[in-house]
Amino acid sequence: MTRELITGNAAAAWGARLARADYLPAFPITPQTEIIETIARWSGEGVMDCRMVMMESEHSMITAAGAAAATGVRVYTATSSQGLLYGMEMLYTVAGWRAPFVMANVSRGLAAPITLESDHNDILAARDSGFLQIHCATCQEVLDVTLMAYRLAEDRRVRLPVIVNLDGFYLSFTREPVNIPGQDAVDAFLPAFDPGPATFRAGHPVSQAVAVLGGAPYSYFRYETALAAQAALDVYAAIGADFFARFGRRHGALERYRCEDAEIVFFMMGSFSTKAKEAVDRMREDGVPVGLLRLCMLRPFPTELLRSALTGKRAVAVIDQNLSMGKGGILHTEITSALYGYRNAPPIVTSFVGGLGGRDISIEEFFEIAAINRRASETGEIPPPRLLYTDTELREIRKLQAIAHVERQEEIVP
Amino acid sequence: MYRIRFHGRGGQGMKTASRILGTAFFIEGFEVQDAQRYGAERRGAPIFAYVRADRTAIHERGVIGRPDLVVVADDTLVPVSAAGVMQGIGPDTVLLIDSAESEKTWRERLNLQGPILVLPRLIPLEPSEMAYVGTECAAAAACLTGIISLASVRQAVQQELAYMKAGVVDRNVEIASGAFARMAAHSGIVQEGGTTSHHDRTVPSWVDLPADDIGESSPAIYGAATSVAVRTGLWRSMRPVVDTSRCNRCTWICGSFCPDSAIARGSEGYPQIDLDHCKGCMICVAQCPPHAIVAIPEAEAVAQEKEGAAS
Numbered sequence: 001m002t003r004e005l006i007t008g009n010a011a012a013a014w015g016a017r018l019a020r021a022d023y024l025p026a027f028p029i030t031p032q033t034e035i036i037e038t039i040a041r042w043s044g045e046g047v048m049d050c051r052m053v054m055m056e057s058e059h060s061m062i063t064a065a066g067a068a069a070a071t072g073v074r075v076y077t078a079t080s081s082q083g084l085l086y087g088m089e090m091l092y093t094v095a096g097w098r099a100p101f102v103m104a105n106v107s108r109g110l111a112a113p114i115t116l117e118s119d120h121n122d123i124l125a126a127r128d129s130g131f132l133q134i135h136c137a138t139c140q141e142v143l144d145v146t147l148m149a150y151r152l153a154e155d156r157r158v159r160l161p162v163i164v165n166l167d168g169f170y171l172s173f174t175r176e177p178v179n180i181p182g183q184d185a186v187d188a189f190l191p192a193f194d195p196g197p198a199t200f201r202a203g204h205p206v207s208q209a210v211a212v213l214g215g216a217p218y219s220y221f222r223y224e225t226a227l228a229a230q231a232a233l234d235v236y237a238a239i240g241a242d243f244f245a246r247f248g249r250r251h252g253a254l255e256r257y258r259c260e261d262a263e264i265v266f267f268m269m270g271s272f273s274t275k276a277k278e279a280v281d282r283m284r285e286d287g288v289p290v291g292l293l294r295l296c297m298l299r300p301f302p303t304e305l306l307r308s309a310l311t312g313k314r315a316v317a318v319i320d321q322n323l324s325m326g327k328g329g330i331l332h333t334e335i336t337s338a339l340y341g342y343r344n345a346p347p348i349v350t351s352f353v354g355g356l357g358g359r360d361i362s363i364e365e366f367f368e369i370a371a372i373n374r375r376a377s378e379t380g381e382i383p384p385p386r387l388l389y390t391d392t393e394l395r396e397i398r399k400l401q402a403i404a405h406v407e408r409q410e411e412i413v414p
Numbered sequence: 415m416y417r418i419r420f421h422g423r424g425g426q427g428m429k430t431a432s433r434i435l436g437t438a439f440f441i442e443g444f445e446v447q448d449a450q451r452y453g454a455e456r457r458g459a460p461i462f463a464y465v466r467a468d469r470t471a472i473h474e475r476g477v478i479g480r481p482d483l484v485v486v487a488d489d490t491l492v493p494v495s496a497a498g499v500m501q502g503i504g505p506d507t508v509l510l511i512d513s514a515e516s517e518k519t520w521r522e523r524l525n526l527q528g529p530i531l532v533l534p535r536l537i538p539l540e541p542s543e544m545a546y547v548g549t550e551c552a553a554a555a556a557c558l559t560g561i562i563s564l565a566s567v568r569q570a571v572q573q574e575l576a577y578m579k580a581g582v583v584d585r586n587v588e589i590a591s592g593a594f595a596r597m598a599a600h601s602g603i604v605q606e607g608g609t610t611s612h613h614d615r616t617v618p619s620w621v622d623l624p625a626d627d628i629g630e631s632s633p634a635i636y637g638a639a640t641s642v643a644v645r646t647g648l649w650r651s652m653r654p655v656v657d658t659s660r661c662n663r664c665t666w667i668c669g670s671f672c673p674d675s676a677i678a679r680g681s682e683g684y685p686q687i688d689l690d691h692c693k694g695c696m697i698c699v700a701q702c703p704p705h706a707i708v709a710i711p712e713a714e715a716v717a718q719e720k721e722g723a724a725s
């Protein structure tokens with residue numbers, strides 16, 4: 001084991017390398033490219049024994065990944081944003097094949113307007129595809145969870161592909177100290193993929209992923225997939241326990257930070273949650289009882305864990321780095337649906353949307369979100385959803401709009 | 415926690431600077447986070463990188479709002495507001511500028527309360543050594559913290575540049591050692607910043623976005639040629655100059671390669687470089703078949719112009 005400063009992208013590549021991925025169909029896209037560049041370099045140097053193939057698009061890349069995984073080969077691939085959406089048809093398809101592999105998604109906001117920076121609308125668009133989804137908050141988690149994701153995907157009770165999400169820039173291009181486990185330790189944790197009866201070889205079975213006529217067989221296969229996804233919760237908990245025993249780091253479907261005696265809880269996903277930890281620590285110093293609940297696994301959704309973690313809390317502040325047009329924050333919808341009808345649910349669940357397209361969330365904003373929730377829990381009135389956007393930011397956009405409409409002026413002022 | 419920001423231009427090695435400093439802190443036993451911000455991702459464009467170092471795990475992320483040290487590798491960036499050099503500079507922030515001008519000049523210009531230091535360049539760098547500026551800045555910054563040894567800096571340079579040729583690495587180690595030594599008088603001037611207090615917090619000034627008319631609220635640009643108003647010429651640290659005695663007047667070559675369309679065909683068929691928009695990428699210098707375009711440091715070119723105007 002070594003402890004090194006590496007980026008989230010390098011941590012993802014290390015995950016694939018230590019998992020001994022055999023086959024890597026790839027297609028570049030910012031901010032993911034460093035992952036495949038790193039693996040390509042290792043492959044060229046001969047330190048990683050794998051077959052890497054540059055595909056002509058993400059659509060083909062995901063098809064190739066699913067097809068190879070169906071033959072019992074261990075597959076890794078990675079994408080981001082527009083690329084993930086371009087491969088969307090095949091996301092649903094290969095999950096339906098029950099082909100297990102791991103794909104990194106380096107979160108980046110979606111066009112239009114086009115951006116390179118991070119938010120979660122890309123990955124959330126894949127929410128219902130049948131891929132399981134794990135969201136990381138640190139570079140260490142990216143490496144660890146990639147290894148755990150293989151065990152999860154390949155488990156016979158699950159047998160589904162898994163997306164490991166890391167935020168663009170905030171993790172992808174950020175170096176942090178990461179423990180890189182030794183190959184032997186990883187081999188003991190993650191043995192070679194044994195596909196069992198579900199393998200596809202030339203002519204065996206004769207047809208893979210057949211068409212069905214009629215709703216009953218279709219419903220059967222779809223629901224089997226849903227049951228497998230549900231089963232992944234318990235399987236992941238067991239994998240997490242084994243990982244902790246071997247490596248001393250705990251990763252589960254939910255992370256609780258100073259939650260036990262908290263009255264107000266931030267609820268969010270991804271790397272911005274470490275910012276929330278900083279805010280929690282500062283507020284605790286000032287005697288404010290706040291905590292953080294981080295959703296690490298979005299699919300399957302850990303409803304029971306969430307309910308028990310929030311039992312008796314006075315308010316939950318949901319911070320969404322995404323936006324469903326005409327509805328609002330997606331996590332807010334997810335959590336309220338999980339809490340509705342639960343007797344001990346917190347009475348106040350508020351909605352905040354921030355961090356779109358990499359827009360930072362300041363510590364003062366976390367402080368204010370907590371203050372709003374405190375007031376709401378006293379009055380019992382839930383405030384309307386709030387976009388985190390300051391008057392300075394609005395002034396800046398007004399300036400840009402003035403430039404964009406400059407044709408009204410006679411001449412461009414240099 | 416130490417919070418340090420590097421500002422420079424694409425090609426000056428700011429990412430390398432943040433990594434050398436980050437690794438040096440790491441060697442000294444600190445928890446570290448370093449990152450670079452890509453914007454235009456083009457040579458000459460303003461870019462920045464940053465380093466956080468602390469004795470416990472770091473939870474903060476993203477751009478550093480309240481830096482303890484700001485290192486400026488290219489002094490022409492200071493007045494460019496989009497570069498954000500001055501952002502969050504407080505009375506305790508140390509500003510280190512790689513500049514030919516004096517500390518006194520900068521103090522008068524910027525009117526800052528905090529200490530301003532100038533990093534004089536003792537080893538003159540060749541134009542091809544532009545990327546070494548990053549190494550120089552990293553070593554100077556390390557010295558200013560007072561808690562990083564020269565040995566750690568040298569090791570960090572070797573580690574971060576391991577992929578380069580031995581000669582290049584040695585030259586960088588030499589440059590780093592020189593910069594470290596030149597800052598010795600100020601060792602320890604940069605102090606660790608504290609945390610943001612919840613007790614004395616400022617409330618963010620959030621606004622409710624109005625639902626604007628579609629004419630305003632779609633991401634479209636109606637004004638023509640707005641890019642003309644953006645003087646990318648300010649990005650230039652090297653200036654291309656055409657030697658007409660060697661030039662073959664084949665401007666379709668240099669003119670086609672210029673990524674900013676800054677080369678036009680002039681009256682006698684010689685290339686005419688639009689210095690308001692030439693960003694100094696030196697692609698034309700590399701492409702010109704008879705080597706008729708030379709590169710001279712922008713600062714020298716400006717000085718020559720001033721002299722010309724005076725005489």
Ligand code: SF4
Nearest residue numbers: 661662664665668702
């Ligand atoms: S490519 Fe060189 S020789 Fe040709 S026109 Fe340009 S400067 Fe002159």
Ligand code: SF4
Nearest residue numbers: 672692693695696698
């Ligand atoms: S004129 Fe030359 S140096 Fe200037 S932008 Fe064009 S190619 Fe680059």
